[in-house]
Amino acid sequence: MKASIVVQTGLVLALAGAGCATAAPPPDLLTARASYARVQSGNAATHNPADLHTAKKAMEAAEKSYLDNGDTRETRDLAYIADRRAQIAEARANATRSTQNQQETISDMHSATSSQLGRANQQLAQQGQDMKAKEAALAVEKEARAAAEKRAAQAAADLAKFASVKEEARGMVITLSGAVLFASGKSDLLPGAQVKLNSVAEALTQQDPDSKLVVEGHTDSQGGDSYNQDLSQRRAQQVRDYLVTRGIASDRVTSQGFGSSRSIADNKSAEGRANNRRVEIVVQPTAQAKTSSL
């Protein structure tokens, strides 16, 4: 502000001096005054006060020379130099401002890059955690599967002790001897039968949960057909009901009696008749399992 007053005073005095001298100020001085006025109102005061001060001193020297000596070569030289000093102050101020803008841009870019890097690292860490969690879940699942397979193998082994398991066109067929499950002519399960059916139920729960089960009752040919049909139906129903109590879904399992119509051995021998007295549990594969097995 002080600088401005000094220069403005100089300008007034210069104009007064010029008035006294009657001659117009030299063009170099007029040009210098215009340049200095422009630069003074620009960004030099903010971005380059040192060079603006130098320009002010040069301007004052030119004005003083004009006041003291009028339009001399020295006055014109000083005015010429003052004009250049003003332009230099302006150019340097602009350069400083550009450099500041550049640094701010780079700094912003670095900040943006840093925050992106931070986010990427967070994502990576999260992904790492997710992966560990998945691995842990997979290990648990694998362990559970191994345990289930072990139980199934155990159940199958237990089953093999008192039942035969065969794969037929109608599905997997588990055949239980009638003597193991029922007393002669009765349809109530023997106490020992329940233990064996527990193993059967355990084995069946390892099967496809969508598969259907049919419990079939069979007798030998001794006795009337009607009696045998009824007995085989009741025995099949007994087994079916017991399996339901052991966790087999009731809508999965049905029962059917066949009497002596589906003998698998000769009814003339005691051994053949014993083989014919049986309960068969048929595990019917689902449509999907059938397709995939083709």
Add this chain to the structure above:
Amino acid sequence: MKTFIVAITTTLLFALGCGGSHPPPTQQMADVQSADRSAIELGAQKNPRASLHLKLAEEQLALAKTAMDDDDNEGATSLLSRAKADAELAIALTREDNAKVQATKAVDQSNAARSNNAQPGAAQ
């Protein structure tokens, strides 16, 4: 009359003595030449505004050499003071434009980085 002639002679001798005693501005000449080289090295010749002042500086430098050859040291000093101001202005203008170019380049880089990061698949 005799006194008047003596006075005139003394004045002329004094004036001649003053003119002849102005030292040759060799240091100023070297300063201007140095500033001129710096401006060229910075690329002032490729910058329209700076090249104008560089040309003015070089013209005044040539005139100053001629003036020194003619023993007009005062005239040479005057020309060299103008030449130096022009050479320094050429430097300042070149640096101003260089700084603007760098600032623009930084903005372009920043925009490019931003658009790259905005593309699908980039880290968000």
